[in-house]
Amino acid sequence: MSELSLVQAVNAALRRAMIDDSHVIVLGEDVAVDGGVFRATDGLLREFGTERVIDTPLAEAGIVGLSIGLAAQGMRPVAEIQFTGFMYTCMDQLLNHASRLRNRTRGRLNCPLVVRSPCGGGIRAVEHHSESPEAMFAHVPGLRVVIPSSAARAYGLLLAAIRDADPVVFLEPTRLYRAARDEIVDDGTSLPLDKAFNLRSGTDATLIAWGALVHESLAVAAELASEGISVEVIDVATLKPLDTETILASVAKTGRCVIVHEAPLTAGFGAEIAARLAEEGLSSLLAPIVRVAGYDTVMPLPRLEHHYLPDTRRIAAAVRRVLAYR
Amino acid sequence: MSELSLVQAVNAALRRAMIDDSHVIVLGEDVAVDGGVFRATDGLLREFGTERVIDTPLAEAGIVGLSIGLAAQGMRPVAEIQFTGFMYTCMDQLLNHASRLRNRTRGRLNCPLVVRSPCGGGIRAVEHHSESPEAMFAHVPGLRVVIPSSAARAYGLLLAAIRDADPVVFLEPTRLYRAARDEIVDDGTSLPLDKAFNLRSGTDATLIAWGALVHESLAVAAELASEGISVEVIDVATLKPLDTETILASVAKTGRCVIVHEAPLTAGFGAEIAARLAEEGLSSLLAPIVRVAGYDTVMPLPRLEHHYLPDTRRIAAAVRRVLAYR
Amino acid sequence: MRQNSSWWVSPGPLRDSWEAATSIIARFEIEHLQCLDAEGLPVGQLPAFAEDREALLAMYRAMVLARTFDAKAVSLQRTGRLGTYASALGQEAVSVGTASAMRSEDVFLPSFREHGGQLVRGVTLVELFLFWGGDERGNVFAGPRHDFPVSIPVGSHAPHAVGVALAMKLRREPRAAVAVIGDGATSKGDVYEALNFAGVWRTPVIFVINNNRWAISVPVEKQTASRTLAQKAIAAGIEGLQVDGNDVIAVRAAVERGLERARGGGGAAWIEAVTYRLGDHTTADDASRYRDDALVSPHWHDEPIARLRRHLVHRGMLQKNDEESLLEDCRSAVEAAANEYMATPPQDPLSMFDHLFAVSPADLKRQREAFAATMTVTTSPRSTR
């Protein structure tokens, strides 16, 4: 048992998966000798050698495309895309092939592929290094989409993703890479890929979030607790398949719901959660749902970035708003 | 005034725009000599010559990428992507550049670009020729997304899209290319890019749809009218920016809402509409919202395709369901 | 030191005609291989397999079978009993020559115009009909279990081939992957990325370019300024070769040599096979809109089946009655398969939910149940053809 940061937990899960299954290989730009620009793959080259930890040329579509070929041949590729902003070129391969190979061949071929990528803003990076495109991936039938918000969940969910028989997009919030830490027993225990995490129970309102903003949400819940307001916080770390039950059960209890995400509001994944509530939980709703999300603008460059990112102030205001509604 | 099919209306709008503005050029695979695989660009080469109607090599990302360069230089490119299933490779250029060039340069450079592409299923085509990825584009700040459902709206909206100073993704339902027909006066009158079309007014329920399924929705409304049920039908042809007002006003009146789309349910654009209702129209809702959408599966190959596509039966059942709710 | 090289002299006006201090640092040549001339006469010594009458007849039969399938598929489409179909008329040598060079444990990754090669690989006629009839079971391939299904997004399977080959290489298996792509596909970035990966990692992968000179309405001259498609290999440091794609012996010889090198650790190869698309792009296309018959007709003289026939006849390897029974075999095989295809009931519609995941998520199961409920409501399923 040792305290690991989220990026160290990713590293530990990769290592564990590689020890357990010789078919697991890691590939991507700068993942081998450099150990990844965030060090997520640090030390793997030394331990597993150049045939299992592979530095690739600079070509993201190709990386995902060839990983599909590897996977169809029974390998378990874990591809790193250096930043999520460079994953859009992989959309074609992910959507037209990775997610469909099993269905297209009625199960004859399949694609046990994990594409890992650091996502989200708040690290004062240059443009394209702060993206949150999870809703796009979640719209694709045949893909699973995971965004851990703690080191422990990163460890357990990444292991599950690698062991899963189908393609998983695994987005890692850069803002938490070093900030989120947990005591982790590196014993290979995975977490289910279809269960949301109820992180704090409460009775007055439900706060639903994923990725880095889970922490802001927890902070708001703690803050409001001091005022006697009891907020339930759900981390939808496995966005797809969505665990609607946990969400419905919580809102059935609280009657009020705020959904928080960093991606632009319109057609963000928050919409899907709100829609499910409007379909299956309407009678529980005592107040309109409020989404606290990125604006429908481009994330500003670092000097104004913090104005774009949902923060505890906006989240707390939203919770107060749903509570005030009568 | 003459009766035109939707694809002929597209053709007429392109021609009109090219007559009006010498900066408008049309480019894409097979658009010139062949006149487009659906004949959307038929006759343009003869009328406007090889410098304004350009057959490109087979490279969709490149087509959109170079169109951005053309647009930044003051041209008005209208690029055709032969099928929407081949637009995923353009995601990077659309999202990382087309939609951002103006913002990135604080307006110094801009990108008046239209990307046209035939979308949707129901034409018994091979895989990848039946896609409905509108939600992905609608999630991108800086893009407009349009899907006409009639010849007249195709004409007016395409003209508006070409004249707009910013990038527009213009999706044309293949199923309607020949099936939808209107009397059209080819006088260059455009339609606003931010207004939903209220196609049939009603008082008992609101049916919201876009693209080919607008027709199924109208058919259902007509069918139910014979039973004395009054259904309002809204065509959200301009998905982004979304005309929330028209939707809220309708649901304020009817209290019941069914949203219909062909794309897979999860994180489809129907979710956004449902979310807005759950946020801003909750008190109007007398019944849970119902979405009738594609399943979260890959659209089957032609032999089973019709089982996937939402049809009048499913839509009617949904309307009856929202009406039955007390 | 040189001067007046092409860089400094042409084209465009020559202004700075100073003696540029250039040296030549790399030279490349592109070769063209032909084994049979247009009349079917050998050009030089033939490769070893061409001594084997059975081998040649097998290829001849495969080409005839492919063409017979093709004609049947087009006629079924015309009468509404098959979906949009891409005929391979005139290009059978590329496909058959390529697949004939492969071993069964290799992996074939075809584009949508390689029916002949797929048949050689062991895909059945019924599977082909099912696929083109819009039925996923056509991709199940009882025969070549590891072969890829047809790739519809042009060129997008090129990187898959590199991945397949990399898996083979990492496992030290003497196998290789073979991808066929069109001339149009060579313009796509994913194909280039694949080529570059294959070069730098020396993966055992062969790219065969079916240069049928057209990408729908776009002739190859408007597709690229590169004089040959073979020379595109130079960009990735790979050996490129052009072969006469109407010469099935040459195609097979080149691919065999490529495979042999690949299995021996020599890495990837890129083979341009020059042929001609004699028919429409697909049944949805009308080529008369963009090319004159006069342009096409000379190419009928070069078509690969006639060429091999002339060769076989010339060598006394094919008698008139051999040929008649071969044709009859092919015809009846195709008819039988077409009938079997048409008699195959559609899949259970619920199957559309059952193959997305190894284990269906709860959400999808619920959608399946909802769909099943609507199914039982319907009295009779709508006709599916």
Place this chain on the structure above:
Amino acid sequence: MRQNSSWWVSPGPLRDSWEAATSIIARFEIEHLQCLDAEGLPVGQLPAFAEDREALLAMYRAMVLARTFDAKAVSLQRTGRLGTYASALGQEAVSVGTASAMRSEDVFLPSFREHGGQLVRGVTLVELFLFWGGDERGNVFAGPRHDFPVSIPVGSHAPHAVGVALAMKLRREPRAAVAVIGDGATSKGDVYEALNFAGVWRTPVIFVINNNRWAISVPVEKQTASRTLAQKAIAAGIEGLQVDGNDVIAVRAAVERGLERARGGGGAAWIEAVTYRLGDHTTADDASRYRDDALVSPHWHDEPIARLRRHLVHRGMLQKNDEESLLEDCRSAVEAAANEYMATPPQDPLSMFDHLFAVSPADLKRQREAFAATMTVTTSPRSTR
């Protein structure tokens, strides 16, 4: 007819050593251009512009200014006053040589490491600081209004350059587009697609490859098996050339020639400039993790500023006091710009809503209003640096 060509013989075991009937159908050569050797001595005759002391001194000054900016930017980053920054240390000749060859009406499309070229084009030091300081106003470019901002997604601006060039060609303007990309970028599909478009349409576009031999931790030998990056042009039927990228005279000469051809209708060019990345990839990188200093240090001898200085001194074009005042000029210009940058207040946060569309949609206006309301609630804006 030939035999024993590389295709048939090597590498891998030679089995089918029959006399393959191949003929050579295309030949290519790649040239390398150098005007100054490492010691700064002329190699052959120099191009015309090199007779002009002012022209050489302007390039010298631009390289020194770029390096001075670079050092300041790194130091501001280290002290938290600038964002992640990509130093161009050692690669100034590529950037400056390229931009010096351009006319103001041409369009420059830089990657993120071409500060020198941007300065030559008229982008101000303050704009560069603003951009790297995370402020969009750094892309407004009071000077070169049509130049593109830095492209962060590697290589993704290559197709833009083709579009810009196509616009120029369609309007029959004697202008050209110049894109600079890295060695790593040459692996990307969009770059290849752009190159192919440029070839087939003969657009007036010059691609300059800043081959600094590294893409973060990946050396160019692991990026591609092509022996030169220049030869990638062959895939698109474009003339390719390699130049000594530490020789600013050679870079400028090559780009000037390319531009002249392009303006004369000769189409695109692809120029590999071989240089070396002497520093870390960016301020976020630690190159010691993946390369030894011993690998880097020899390259210090080749660096471009020292080379041009030796040349100028050799020709008596640069005196000690010229140089001191030039250095002082650069230093004070950079200091002044840094101070102006640091004194520039951040943009109004509302600006994030104002530049997405020519006319903001109602929806976005509402978001802007909601944001404005939260702003007024805040008493004091958080520090932005």
